[in-house]
Amino acid sequence: DAGVIQSPRHEVTEMGQEVTLRCKPISGHNSLFWYRQTMMRGLELLIYFNNNVPIDDSGMPEDRFSAKMPNASFSTLKIQPSEPRDSAVYFCASRAVTGFTGELFFGEGSRLTVL
Amino acid sequence: AQKVTQAQTEISVVEKEDVTLDCVYETRDTTYYLFWYKQPPSGELVFLIRRNSFDEQNEISGRYSWNFQKSTSSFNFTITASQVVDSAVYFCVLSTRDNQGGKLIFGQGTELSVKP
Numbered sequence: 100d101a102g103v104i105q106s107p108r109h110e111v112t113e114m115g116q117e118v119t120l121r122c123k124p125i126s127g128h129n130s131l132f133w134y135r136q137t138m139m140r141g142l143e144l145l146i147y148f149n150n151n152v153p154i155d156d157s158g159m160p161e162d163r164f165s166a167k168m169p170n171a172s173f174s175t176l177k178i179q180p181s182e183p184r185d186s187a188v189y190f191c192a193s194r195a196v197t198g199f200t201g202e203l204f205f206g207e208g209s210r211l212t213v214l
Numbered sequence: 215a216q217k218v219t220q221a222q223t224e225i226s227v228v229e230k231e232d233v234t235l236d237c238v239y240e241t242r243d244t245t246y247y248l249f250w251y252k253q254p255p256s257g258e259l260v261f262l263i264r265r266n267s268f269d270e271q272n273e274i275s276g277r278y279s280w281n282f283q284k285s286t287s288s289f290n291f292t293i294t295a296s297q298v299v300d301s302a303v304y305f306c307v308l309s310t311r312d313n314q315g316g317k318l319i320f321g322q323g324t325e326l327s328v329k330p
Contacts, residue, residue, distance in 0.1 A: 141320065141322055141323065142305070142320045144317055144318070147317075155317065188257065190259065192259075198311075199246075199247060199309045199310060199311050200247055200266070200309070201264075202249055202261045202264050203261070203318065204261060205251075205258060205259035205260075205261075206258075207257065207258045208257055208258065210257075
């Protein structure tokens with residue numbers, strides 16, 4: 100079975116450019132999460148969706164970040180304009196249930212470098 | 215407050231040694247779940263185990279074992295006869311009802327290095 104699929108795996112861009120990260124959750128999963136990982140701050144939850152509806156976006160750093168989930172099989176995380184401090188690995192994860200009981204399955208991550 | 219503490223930032227062992235990774239959690243919720251994840255050098259996060267707060271039985275899976283003790287709020291992870299492939303960062307994670315299931319609380323991680 101296919102796991103969580105993220106693209107691109109690596110992205111190098113220049114400051115000010117728009118970046119779009121994509122995620123395809125595991126089929127049938129009802130919750131989707133976006134995390135960011137850096138050496139300094141560890142793993143940070145940016146936003147999560149239940150049944151395609153954003154539940155908590157308090158972790159989104161600022162207005163430059165936006166996330167959408169137009170349907171159950173696709174989500175995007177957009178950064179516009181990007182800044183060097185956005186450089187990180189961005190993980191998408193999905194979970195079969197919307198409650199707190201299930202484990203998350205993570206994608207391989209998208210490594211973003213903003214020059 | 216809800217919190218996960220992994221006091222060991224880095225551990226280094228020689229192959230075939232046993233090693234225990236400590237995890238202490240804090241929550242006022244009586245119903246919660248705990249998880250362990252592995253992040254090898256390749257970067258992906260791999261789910262290892264899930265345990266709910268009502269099941270204190272220890273669990274063994276091959277060389278891996280987990281000791282859950284509610285009395286000390288600990289959920290420790292032991293690798294027996296460690297191997298180089300066990301080298302990774304290991305995260306202990308807490309999930310409670312209070313957070314609507316969304317805000318999983320990650321520990322800071324323990325980086326395990328197994329040397330040949």
